[in-house]
Structures are given as C-alpha cells and as structure tokens.
Amino acid sequence: MKTDTLIEMLARDAGPAPRALAARRLSPAAAAGLLASAAIAVSWFGAIPAPMFATAVPWTKMVYAGALALAAGWLTARLSRPAAPVERAGSLTILVPSAMALFGGISLALTPAGARLDALLGHSWSTCPWSVLALSLPALAATLWAVRGLAPTRPRAAGFAAGLLAGSVGAFGYSLSCPEASPAFVAAWYTLGIAFTGGAGAVLGPGLLRW
16 A cells, blocks of 8 residues: 555544644643642641732732743643644743742842841741642642643653643642742742652653653
8 A cells, every 4th residue: 555545544534633632631630730739728738817818928929820830831731742842831931930039039138138038938948848749749640641641752841841830730729828928938939849849740751651
C-alpha cells in the first residue's frame, strides 16, 4: 500500500481536531484541586477572620496565586502538545513571581528596619511552604492525570509546569487560612511552596507522563 493511500485512509472522516483540548482537560483538574485545597485548608487551619477581606492582605495572595496559576496553566497546556512553542508562556510564568518578588522587596524596604525580619518571617515561615505543598497534592494528582491524557514530549518539563499550576492552586487555597500580612512573606514562602510542588511534578513527570 502506498503511503499516500494509507494517510488518506487514516484521515478519512476524522474531522477537525478538537479546539483547546488541553485547556478543556486542565481547567476541570485545576478547579477540582482548588476546591479540595480550599476545603482542606479551612477545615485544617481554620478560615481567616472575615474582616480581613476588607483589607488588601488576602486579595494580594489570591491575585498572585491566581495569576501564576493562569500563567503556569498556559505553560502546561503548551508543554502538553508536541512541538508547541513555549517561550511566551514560559516568560510569563517567570514574570509573575518576579513581579511579586519586586513588590515584596519594595514593601520590605518601606518597613522600619527593626521590623523587617518579622515582616519577612512572620509567624509561620517554617511551615508555610510545606503547607502549600501539602494543599497542592490534590491539584498535582489531577493536573498530572490531565496532562497524561494529552501528548507531552518533554515529560519532566511538563511535570514541572503542572506542579507550578498545582502549587499555585494550593497557595490560593492556603490564602483562605493564612493570616500573614506581609507581601515579602508571600513573595518568599508562598513562592517556595509553589516551587516545591513544581519540583515534585518534575520528579514524577518522566515516570507518569511518558508515552
């Protein structure tokens, strides 16, 4: 059988490829992970006081986590497709924590010198990254499952991106329970927890995402 004939037979009645397939798989996975992380955070740590929502404290955390989730989700979707360009998505994923680091640095510089260490460390610096990681595990499992059903050709990179997406989702859930107020704290310890989750995804990616 000639190659052209085989290709014609395989393509017959195939129809157009589904649009935004990666987003359609990743969005429900991230949403399910967010619901799980929020529920676990509130039941485990308790919710932050309602009056705090009248301040910028929780919104700063949620905007940061949400923006990074969108950027990492875009990067994950690109890495879930063979030969898809990732430069723009990768640059945006780097830009979001860089902007948060700049914001945290400015806030720290404006803090009186004697209070800067307290602003950076807060009351929970030693547990915050691990809490973010723990709350990210449901989303990590869901996003890796979603990516596994696509066609990633760089499984370690795709796993890392999926981990960043899951870590951002976990950080969003944790923000509903975290009373820390300093942007410097968020820039340092939330980001570290998200990076831990990205590292977990990179470790798991080659075994789970290879096809």
